[in-house]
Amino acid sequence: MYNHAPVESVAEAYLELLAARGIDYFFGNGGTDFAPIIEAYAKRQVQELPVPRPIPVPHEVTAVSMAHGYTMITGRPQVVMVHTVPGTANAIGGIVNAARSNIPMLFSAGRTPITEGEARGSRDGSIHWAQESFDQAAMVREWVKWDYELRHGSDLEGVVDRAFAIAESQPAGPVYLTMPREVLAEDIDGLSYRDASRQQKSVDRLPIPELIEQAGRLLAGANNPILVTRGGGKDPRTVAPLVELAELLGMAVFESGALYANFPKDHALYAGSDVGSMLAESDAVVVLEADVPWTPKRHQPAEGAQVIGIGEDPLFSAYPVRGFQVDLNLAGTPRLVIQALVDAVRAIGVDASAVQVRTGEWKTRNDEMRDRWRRQAMAASDQAPISKSWFTRCLSDVLDDDTIVLNELGIDAVQIDITRPGTFYGVPVSGGLGWGVGAALGARLADGGKTVICCVGDGSYIFGSGTAGHIVSEAQGLPILTIVWNNGIWNAVQNATRTTYADGFAVQTDNFAVTTLSQSFQYELICQAAGGYGERVEDPAEVPAALQRALNAVRNENRQALLNIIGQ
């Protein structure tokens, strides 16, 4: 079936097509290249025709991170459009994060007008010469799955459908489309397009049954199977079969830096993050969506142990170097692969009494570990500057099932009791700081029924252009709680120096060049400037009440809030 839209420019046709393909949002940060898009939006809004809702975002990293956050929650890709070369350059940090997080996105940019003649949209500004590059996509090509420049309006449908199909096919990721101003401004006499894309994406995949059977036998016969994951909970639907598989085998689940709510922490088989301590004792190790399951410099699996890799790409083919062993490669959709393993192990059968003994031992370990964590936090409850453990424990105590926490160096992740799938998101593995604030806004946009708490280091808050975030929050009615962990330094960078040069000059003289911010800075006033609630918290005893005040602003007054926590 074909639709016919009486559009008069390629830009109008583009918006028609995006809306028809179910795109909700167009995160824009434009320049002179946007004129045809802006005109098309104005016309279609007068005509009351469908468009993806335009969200103006005044910094590119925030724009890309918002799209990232939205897709992280919904699974559905959105459109980001930035300004030619400078906009693309500013956005790349966020694109690297989206690429390494396998977040599909139609990342796009205008092109400096290509012609010097009379065509509508051709060069008429002094920047139109210097801003052109020989190959605009070159700077982002390594981080996108596909790039293309729209050369003519007649190709629009095929190009747009192809862009989304490639972006969403697993392993998913961003694609890059550039659109010269003359092409967007081109006059056309209507658009005929199919009512659905004819380019099917490749998403749900399973390894061949023989491989599942082989892995099932290995696990069912193992004396001490363990699993380690970073991103197993990316699709919250993976968690239930994962719990089932763990229970069936008495298999402990470790996390090596959680990116998502992978496994309930209060479950007997949740084993924390110290997989290194158990690695040498395990005969079957499952690595589920974990690019760095352990630190090879310090730990290796036992000689003879078998490693089963499960994930969209257990070899992490986009990484230049990665020497972790993968003896059985179960490439596929984690949710389906795990479920298939559950079925295989059930059919094969396990030694029920051995499973019971293992489970009991892991439960004792889980109880002790969680008790130790709680005691550590309580012991620090009166420390000023405020201890991260104590603060996180207080935060954990106010969470409910309808609250989502994002962490970008803002909390002590150990102390937060994550039990429900889809309630926690950690900084992308690529570590391009500046993701948190935008991603939290995107998450709030995706699910207005949730309270979204964004925990960021003071450094990360600045990398993410906090100001841009507060403006978008106010303008779009997206109240989130931002917690700025204000230690006044780049602690991670200082720590790296301590580890690398334990007895060096920097440590001995306590002099860490180019790693300081300002602990006296009043971050709360930036939020207040956008009509939000802002508070500086220095007294550890005030933390629970301050959290309640801030959450009250977000939940009951519909205002954004920021807590400036003066921390260690």
Ligand SMILES: Cc1ncc(C[n+]2csc(CCOP(=O)(O)OP(=O)(O)O)c2C)c(N)n1
């Ligand atoms: C865009 C970007 N620039 C620089 C870095 C290197 N880097 C890693 S951690 C860090 C410090 C971040 O500071 P903050 O968010 O305050 O957290 P803290 O280190 O104090 O825990 C820096 C600069 C990075 N990861 N990303």
